[in-house]
Amino acid sequence: MSNESHRAVQYGGGRDALLEATIRVVARAGLRKVTNRAVAEEAGVTHGLVSHHFGNRDNLIAEALRYVLERSLDRSTLESGTGSVDDFARTLVEMATGDADGQAFQYELILESRRRPELRPLVASLYDTYRDATRRELARIGLADVPGLDHAVFAALDGLVFQELADPDPERMQSALDALHDLLRSATVAPPPHVPARAARS
Amino acid sequence: MSNESHRAVQYGGGRDALLEATIRVVARAGLRKVTNRAVAEEAGVTHGLVSHHFGNRDNLIAEALRYVLERSLDRSTLESGTGSVDDFARTLVEMATGDADGQAFQYELILESRRRPELRPLVASLYDTYRDATRRELARIGLADVPGLDHAVFAALDGLVFQELADPDPERMQSALDALHDLLRSATVAPPPHVPARAARS
DNA sequence: GGTCAAACTATCCAGACGGAAAGTTCTTGG
């Protein structure tokens, strides 16, 4: 149609536009500002489309989280694949600084999952994605079998990303990553004392 | 007055009641549910009292964060003081599991500070409290001078507390703390390679 | 060109909201 160039959203693209708009509104203004009208305006449609596609506001938010999960599985953003702790740390920094909205959205929804059980499987899946990537990187640097290490390292990275969102300080983040890197390097040459004998031999 | 036993809040105690109610409502239902009426009901007063004491909703929330900070400075909950990594980890676990509402409230407000600059000094102060406590514990176990280590360790603890709130799994938390403990013990006997020569000598 | 279903818009309404202002109650001090 000749007025197509005036339309903010291509016909039939309203649903995805609403999901992407939801992510931006959450990141920018928090869950409180996620109203049917605010999201519709951000998406360039009218607020009736929310009811049409999602039924209600809660479903919209849950679908937006699912949408983010699908996109993150496609991208494997956490994993550099080179076996280098430096590269791993660098992809992390890039993730935190390059997609602050996406990260902020995830943290808001993680907290929201405490009060909305239907979000918990999605949050668990999100965390599994990150923990699996952490495990694979640890395996590449020779630390596959240390119990709990994957959880400790992922928690450190998660904590750094969260703090960088809240109170950005790239130097602090870099020095923390350097220290973590050094701890892990120490651990590859002198494994922690309670590694099982079998693992120590191999 | 003979009807005093019927009053939920002692006369003159409305302000503190509203602040404590705000913390509970944030933790339980998120910032979206923090309305003048919801908080007043939780506090056992009427919603006009919010305007009277705080002027507006934003001030109420900021004052609630300040209130939490004052209470946490009084309690130094993160620090065991024994120099034992085990004790440090244990006080952390207790903090995360024993005051889930307080922790949840802090994380919600940390994210909110991204969009409300007036909260940032309060959040920075909160983080300083935690980082100082982490630094002192690291000093007690002989790791005072490793650059960035305090940030890495605090981030790991912060990440663990956050994940425990969102998706409680005490075994995972314990194994992560054990692994972190082992990494730090390794570091006390074989300091990381890039420690400055001066520090290595001393 | 017509039909039909999908996608979307416009309208409506009951209820909740923030906060201001007037009024009431309680406590303290003289």
Add this chain to the structure above:
DNA sequence: CCAAGAACTTTCCGTCTGGATAGTTTGACC
């Protein structure tokens, strides 16, 4: 006992909300 100020309640109102429903537009298919 009274006055005054602090603390609190009640009332009001414009605005915003969620979501339902009727109506319109678009695109695919025959």
